[in-house]
Amino acid sequence: MAFSFFRNQLSIIIEWANQQPGVLLYRFPTASDEIKDASKLIVGPGQGALLVYEGRVVEVLPTEGIYNLATDNHPFITTLTKLRTGFESEHRLRVYFYRSAENVNQPWGTASPVKYLDPVYQFPVELGANGNFSFRLVDARQFVTEVAGLKDLYTTQEAKTLLQSRLGQALATQLAGAQFSYQQLDAQLGTLSAALRAQLAADFAQLGFELTDFRINGTVFDQGTQQRIGKISNMSAAAQAAxxxxxxxxxxxxxxxxxxxxxxxxxxxxxxxxxxxxxxxxxxxxxxxxxxxxxxxxxxxxxxxxxxxxxxxxxxxxxxxxxxxxxxxxxxxxx
Known part of the structure; x- marks a missing residue:
């Protein structure tokens, strides 16, 4: 019991030693959030750290290295002088690690059909699209403030689902503005990908992310659109024969x-x-x-x-x- 008491007052080494690729934000676990003065914070490659002190984000450490922590939680004295608060300090320091490395080749697909009017044949088109994208967490303060909050854990899959929800509307806007007929889509996937990446970059930045790559790999038409395309193909073949x-x-x-x-x-x-x-x-x-x-x-x-x-x-x-x-x-x- 006495040994445990004194051990809680000693400075500690804080690091994210077993980083998992599926985790984007991770809170370093402590029994009482009393990170003692002179503790060492180690930020490894592909990581960053964020310090929440007394309820505020006070520091973001985006580069790897060893950092010395200076807090108001002095060893030994803190707990001995806090009888009225149950031997705990009001000076709370939480350390969050985040993945700063790029999250590559994240597959995406439209959850519902994207609708637009074919500019050449003037009939409604409904299609699904799929591809992949890559992103990186670059503004941890913005991300914690706007998205994650003070959760103990936030996964890459959660971020991917959030980012993917922005794709459908952006794709519909680009198709309407680009004025590509259904016959041109396959040849214009590169152009559409570049335009969508530029449009989505601003949306991602508002959440603290950088969109590092974005690609459309393919599209598929719904049954109604396929039937309309079939009729046009038959008419075109008949016109050529005539x-x-x-x-x-x-x-x-x-x-x-x-x-x-x-x-x-x-x-x-x-x-x-x-x-x-x-x-x-x-x-x-x-x-x-x-x-x-x-x-x-x-x-x-x-x-x-x-x-x-x-x-x-x-x-x-x-x-x-x-x-x-x-x-x-x-x-x-x-x-």
């Missing part, structure tokens, strides 16, 4: 209707289109040729263009091979 045959998109849609009718039971005749597709083809081609496709028009159409259109009709299943060969011969004779 252009290859010398038609515009509206004319190509007419050809698709003929194709669908040709594939129903009874074929074109069952749809009331009579033998072959001659009459209906004439209507489709009229806007470009100025007259029926298989008669001599006032202004002769280009035989090569007409052969391209016939090939398109064959590919679409509107003309049979025999009908195509017969029509082709007519235009070959005009070359």
């Amino acid at each position: 252009a290859a045959g010398g038609l515009n998109y509206a004319e190509h849609e007419k050809l698709k209707a003929l194709r669908d009718a040709a594939r129903t039971e009874g074929g074109l005749a069952g749809a009331g289109l009579q033998l072959g597709a001659g009459a209906e083809l004439g209507k489709v081609f009229a806007s470009q040729t100025g007259g029926p496709a298989d008669s001599s028009p006032a202004a002769d159409p280009d035989p090569v263009q007409q052969l391209q259109k016939l090939k398109l009709l064959l590919n679409e299943g509107i003309l049979t091979q025999e009908e195509f060969d017969a029509k082709k011969q007519i235009w070959l004779d005009k070359l």
